[in-house]
């Protein structure tokens with residue numbers, strides 16, 4: 500089959516019946532038609548269509564190593580630094596389509612699957628079958644162009660104790676209840692899966708940040724399950740555009756859902772790791788999956804930072820505020836964020852090296868820097884837009900008002916130095932949806948916690964950073980200075 504069209508993505512999804520609870524009801528028909536989900540489904544379909552756009556086809560697809568079909572370029576196995584540049588061009592083309600606001604486009608986890616599959620032998624140390632399982636699974640996702648999402652962390656009941664000692668000592672987190680000749684049985688919950696209801700497949704993987712101990716064996720696994728598997732339920736938050744067709748919320752609201760496993764059976768061929776906390780802890784690093792995921796994420800966040808700079812610049816033009824020095828300072832801060840992201844991604848590609856599995860792998864230091872830095876600076880971007888837009892972010896009637904009886908007032912009183920009333924309203928409504936609305940609030944939270952708790956990520960970064968050479972240089976300097984200092988009597 501190879502790279503899908505939007506229609507093919509929608510048709511497959513419409514035939515499935517995942518168990519989805521949203522806005523107080525269980526979705527009865529196809530998720531593709533539910534008002535809270537249809538907008539984001541359409542946007543994902545547009546991304547699949549871009550794979551067949553004559554201009555982007557070679558950017559977004561490549562030749563499959565097994566079937567020769569065109570498949571997503573996020574499956575390209577990089578052998579050279581040029582291949583990494585090619586992969587990044589595909590990430591960027593998709594990310595620009597949503598101004599970087601879609602965080603779970605298929606290329607994110609395709610990148611992880613590509614790396615995990617190439618590191619197949621690593622899985623054999625847990626069970627020889629697992630190496631074949633991960634390779635076959637990755638091939639299936641690639642050849643059928645399936646959309647996957649992941650769920651990593653246990654429910655947030657009591658973070659002071661481990662998964663086995665939650666409320667009343669009951670096991671809340673998804674865990675293995677039993678296993679037999681057919682597979683494993685899973686019960687409990689995972690905290691979140693973004694786009695769970697509109698994805699084809701759910702990857703139930705270890706956390707990228709939390710570290711398991713030997714007692715966590717029943718909670719330690721990596722497997723994949725179809726999103727409409729028997730016993731799997733998605734309990735969603737409410738949708739963020741309230742049916743009002745907000746410029747971003749109406750298109751890109753990647754629904755987040757609690758995932759409940761009500762005795763879900765997972766066949767052996769979909770199990771990749773089981774009961775080995777120490778291997779779960781090393782899952783992403785030993786396989787280089789985290790590096791390829793971060794390469795995609797840093798490219799997406801670059802697209803988002805560029806979009807913020809573009810938007811803020813249009814606002815300053817629209818209302819004539821670019822002459823003020825503090826506005827220039829803030830615009831420059833945004834430009835610096837964009838510049839640093841460009842530099843980190845390029846540095847990671849320039850200093851790439853081949854890993855033990857023969858995969859050209861971006862340098863980790865620049866990408867690790869990006870993933871620790873962006874969660875914090877990402878919070879500044881909407882803050883600057885709010886400062887620039889001020890009351891303009893509340894003077895945002897809808898398209899209905901532009902076309903309706905308020906049209907003349909909008910024409911007259913909402914015009915600006917550079918824009919007609921309706922154009923200015925559309926620009927400020929976009930700014931509102933990226934900096935003030937519920938959609939914007941969720942985006943902030945999403946960027947902050949994207950890779951896990953930044954506090955614990957900082958601790959991990961420190962542990963992974965060899966500071967000894969720098970300490971040594973300072974010690975040597977102190978020694979040199981003290982030797983050359985005249986002794987004061």
Ligand SMILES: Cc1cc2nc3c(=O)[nH]c(=O)nc-3n(C[C@H](O)[C@H](O)[C@H](O)COP(=O)(O)OP(=O)(O)OC[C@H]3O[C@@H](n4cnc5c(N)ncnc54)[C@H](O)[C@@H]3O)c2cc1C
Pocket residue numbers: 648649650651652655658690691692693694755941944945948949950951952954955
């Ligand atoms: C919009 C959104 C979408 C998401 N989508 C997904 C998804 O698709 N799949 C998925 O798996 N996850 C998803 N997540 C979850 C994300 O991985 C977590 O938010 C992140 O790992 C942090 O974990 P937590 O939310 O459980 O926070 P907690 O671990 O509960 O932390 C809460 C607070 O307590 C502090 N804290 C807790 N424990 C400790 C400790 N041991 N040491 C120090 N401080 C501590 C933290 O610093 C934090 O301030 C999503 C999150 C958001 C916000």
